[in-house]
Amino acid sequence: MNDSQTSNEPAGQPGSPASGFRVLGKQIDEHDYPAMHAFLALVSGVPADYRKALVRLVDSREFDGFLLSALSDLAGDERRALLRGRDTPTLSLWRDRGKVVALSAESAGQLSRPGVGIERSGAVLVSLRNPLLIAQLGCDPVRYTRYRFAPAEGLAVFEPGCRLRKAGSGEIGQGQVALFDDPAEVIDFHPPAGGSHLTLTVVLRAIDAPLVWLFDRASMQAVRGISASDAASRAELLVQLFETLRFAGGRDLLKSLQDSPHHFLRWRAVQALLKLHTPDGIEAVRKAGADAHPHVRRAAARTLSNLEAHSLLQGI
Numbered sequence: 001m002n003d004s005q006t007s008n009e010p011a012g013q014p015g016s017p018a019s020g021f022r023v024l025g026k027q028i029d030e031h032d033y034p035a036m037h038a039f040l041a042l043v044s045g046v047p048a049d050y051r052k053a054l055v056r057l058v059d060s061r062e063f064d065g066f067l068l069s070a071l072s073d074l075a076g077d078e079r080r081a082l083l084r085g086r087d088t089p090t091l092s093l094w095r096d097r098g099k100v101v102a103l104s105a106e107s108a109g110q111l112s113r114p115g116v117g118i119e120r121s122g123a124v125l126v127s128l129r130n131p132l133l134i135a136q137l138g139c140d141p142v143r144y145t146r147y148r149f150a151p152a153e154g155l156a157v158f159e160p161g162c163r164l165r166k167a168g169s170g171e172i173g174q175g176q177v178a179l180f181d182d183p184a185e186v187i188d189f190h191p192p193a194g195g196s197h198l199t200l201t202v203v204l205r206a207i208d209a210p211l212v213w214l215f216d217r218a219s220m221q222a223v224r225g226i227s228a229s230d231a232a233s234r235a236e237l238l239v240q241l242f243e244t245l246r247f248a249g250g251r252d253l254l255k256s257l258q259d260s261p262h263h264f265l266r267w268r269a270v271q272a273l274l275k276l277h278t279p280d281g282i283e284a285v286r287k288a289g290a291d292a293h294p295h296v297r298r299a300a301a302r303t304l305s306n307l308e309a310h311s312l313l314q315g316i
Helices: 034-041 045-058 060-075 076-083 230-245 249-258 263-276 277-286 292-311
Strands: 014-015 020-023 026-028 090-095 099-106 124-126 130-135 142-148 164-172 177-180 183-192 195-203 212-216 224-225
Touching: 020 034, 020 090, 020 195, 026 034, 026 263, 034 060, 045 060, 045 130, 045 177, 090 230, 124 183, 130 164, 164 177, 230 249, 230 263, 249 263, 249 277, 263 277, 263 292, 277 292
Parallel strands: none
Antiparallel strands: 014 020, 020 026, 090 099, 099 195, 124 212, 130 177, 130 195, 142 164, 142 183, 212 224
């Protein structure tokens, strides 16, 4: 199943611009819902294009009418099924290769967007994983503080202790649409003292940050970097399985991962090769010595030094 097939997403079903789309069991076509149809059909690598389309949708008030009509058409048990098993009041509406669209009604103090690169927790601030659009449908504005960080060797190279600097604040009023698309920023949302937000949230998942940075809220210092790529994380798990099971048949795949765009995956492949087949591993370490990423180069240099100290490089 590819990403455009959404049978596992009960709220949205695949379609085409010609045939229309199904969201919450309702057909979205150009005649009845032109702005919503245009937004769902949009395929672009430019976040600003999605913002323009979402502004048109919000301004048209089509979404309000669609939502009331769709929920009215659903039987009571179907409405309950949409939220069954959810620990937050968030309703998934649409998912395709480029975007995830959800409706969220978060109560005060609980505005959190897990899985999209922004979260508000007591201890950790997280940088943007993907560009994010928020359309505020409710009355209470969504207020936020914006922070920036500038690691010395670029966003893809984690730098412990790199500090966040406050870059300003803002709010998203009713009927407004905000775009957050800078991977060197952290957006800290502040819910109102009472009531709740009703937002239409769009995650542009086809555009990944080089690295997701986690910062300690108290010190504002970087404490961890994690991959923004789900595919890379799955590949890392596969490498770990090969390594744990001593699966020599995985050597060709491990060699191919040395050309991965993700530096942590390149180094994990080197480590696994060293354990599965020492000559291949040593060759991989030597190649890693010229890697584009400084962390990989340094790790390779230390590893070669250790191998030489134990006389493991002789004749290889």
